Amino acid sequence: MEKFNLENISLVIGILVILIGLWGLLTQKNLIKIIIGFALFDTGIHIVMVSIGYIKNGTAPILDNAVDINNAANAVVDPVPQALVLTAIVIGLGITALMLTYVLKMYQKRKSLEINNYNDLKW
Amino acid sequence: MVKNILIFIVLIGFAVLLANVFVGFKGNSELNTLANHYAVSGPEEVGSANLVTAVVVTYRGLDTLGEVTILFLSAAIVSFLLKIETSASRKRKLRTTSEILDTASKILVPVTLLFGIYVFINGHLSPGGGFQGGAIIASGLVLMLLSQPAKEVSHKLITIVESISGLSFVLIGVAGVIFAAGFLDNTLLSLGKFGTIFSAGLIPVIYIFVGLKVGAELSGIIANLQENQNEV
Numbered sequence: 080m081e082k083f084n085l086e087n088i089s090l091v092i093g094i095l096v097i098l099i100g101l102w103g104l105l106t107q108k109n110l111i112k113i114i115i116g117f118a119l120f121d122t123g124i125h126i127v128m129v130s131i132g133y134i135k136n137g138t139a140p141i142l143d144n145a146v147d148i149n150n151a152a153n154a155v156v157d158p159v160p161q162a163l164v165l166t167a168i169v170i171g172l173g174i175t176a177l178m179l180t181y182v183l184k185m186y187q188k189r190k191s192l193e194i195n196n197y198n199d200l201k202w
Numbered sequence: 203m204v205k206n207i208l209i210f211i212v213l214i215g216f217a218v219l220l221a222n223v224f225v226g227f228k229g230n231s232e233l234n235t236l237a238n239h240y241a242v243s244g245p246e247e248v249g250s251a252n253l254v255t256a257v258v259v260t261y262r263g264l265d266t267l268g269e270v271t272i273l274f275l276s277a278a279i280v281s282f283l284l285k286i287e288t289s290a291s292r293k294r295k296l297r298t299t300s301e302i303l304d305t306a307s308k309i310l311v312p313v314t315l316l317f318g319i320y321v322f323i324n325g326h327l328s329p330g331g332g333f334q335g336g337a338i339i340a341s342g343l344v345l346m347l348l349s350q351p352a353k354e355v356s357h358k359l360i361t362i363v364e365s366i367s368g369l370s371f372v373l374i375g376v377a378g379v380i381f382a383a384g385f386l387d388n389t390l391l392s393l394g395k396f397g398t399i400f401s402a403g404l405i406p407v408i409y410i411f412v413g414l415k416v417g418a419e420l421s422g423i424i425a426n427l428q429e430n431q432n433e434v
Contacts, residue, residue, distance in 0.1 A: 084229065086227075086229050087227070087229070090223070090224055090227060094217075094220040094223070094224060097216070097220060098213060098216060098217055098220070101212070101213060101216055102213060105209045105212065105213070106209060127220075131227065132230075133230065134230050134231065134232065135229060135230065135231045139329065140253035140254055141251055141252045141253065141254075141327075141329065142245060142251045142252075142253065142397075143327070143328075143397070148245060148396075151241045151242065151245070152232075152233055152238050152241045152242050153232070155233075155241055155253065157233055157234070158237060158240055158241070158254045158256075158257050159236065159237055159240070159257060161254045162254050162257040162258045162262065165254065165331075165333060166258075166265065166266070166269050168333075169272075169273055169333050170269060170272055170273070172273075172420075173272055173273050173275075173276035173277070174276065176276060176277075176280055176427075177279060177280060179427070180279070180280045180284060180426075180427070181283070183284070183427070184283055184284075
């Protein structure tokens, strides 16, 4: 039963979400669906990062009434991966907005969301 | 067919890589040295109850400045690509908004904006901060645009708020170099009493600027995408 604790379960879920996102990126033909695949890939990596920073029986790294400030080092989880994921979420949002803008422009030009209709760069 | 096999091989390869991560992961029972330092001396060095905020705004403040810059860059590219010529744009025919959405948005939009401001002012005490608060403000704008799609969002206001808050963020950082220990050092103001709203030195001030900047940038992206629908 050692493998069935919180951090392992969230790690497995994160890995599955990464694989689903990668599958979507590689197999889908609709541009919007490819972007959704990318967003899933992104989210999966965030889940994996947060679960690697988890400390057994730790609580959120906020020193309020629930945490004794003198014993903080033994009570909270690692704040560094959480700060990294905060950064990564914002950058992922920026990238997603940028990709959606490109798709909007492409659709206005050719009236198609099918990636097979855009073969200018195909060799 | 060959394509499918290749896709399958790539997926299996990734699965093997990630399975290695899972097999090698033993779980942590105590903090590593760096996190231990943040947890033990963070409260007296920085004075922020939320340790994630302490890391984001003070210990790694330069990274946050870079992150805000990336967000600014993507917002700028979006507004550059979606720039519309007012003469060429045709107006969409819009159905009238339903009574429920209209009334609900009138009540909820001001509350959402207020909640966003609350979240970034309390970023050093409770879960939240500038980025989250800015996202909440932008979601309030989405609700407003859903109920009143024809409404014009003032891009001038967005640009002014964004420029002023971005500039203030950098100036605060430079002031830290001159008057305190280093770039974005938060001890420029006194740390105050731990756990109250006027504590943690400059962190609330920096987070207010970050929140305004992120809110303005996301609002700009949303407004651009919404206005561009008229052209299709």
